[in-house]
Amino acid sequence: MHGTIFSLLKRYVQTQYDHSTWVRLVEHSGLTEVDFDHRNVYPDEHMYALVGQAAEMTGLSADELHEKFGEYLVPDLLYMYQKYIRPEWRTLDMLEHTETAMHTRVRAAHEGYRPPVLDVRRVAPDEVFIEYVSPRRMGGLALGIVRGLARYFDEEDRIIVEPLTSENGERVQMRVRLLA
16 A cells, blocks of 8 residues: 555544554554655555554444545545646546546556556436445445545535445445435
């Protein structure tokens, strides 16, 4: 997993709790590094260890933590990928174009970066169907990002996110609708 995600996870933990919580989380996860370099790629197992330990420390499930973290990530992700985003896009547009406008380019530009594959189909002007595909099994993160996008675009009271499968599979399906 890309080091930027670990750096953002660290900031998330520090924002929600404090720095000492991050240090304890890393220590209890059995990892030796407290800082992750945004230019490197780290084993997915590091993220699993951190999220698993965070679930144990907070009493929340890994899926809940993934969702909360996904929501938190959105402003940073939009900033990082701003050159690929059209200013007129809103939640459904972002979802529809994430794979082609961002993920495909990231994979091509950086060997070793493996964002999930998103098969997003606009099934109606106000609805998209998403299939998240990743061996990482972090569909909760994708679900959180969808909700974070709705919040970012001030549409959270009009966006309905309906998971159609379990959030922790390699293939996660969801429907996202914009209410009139």
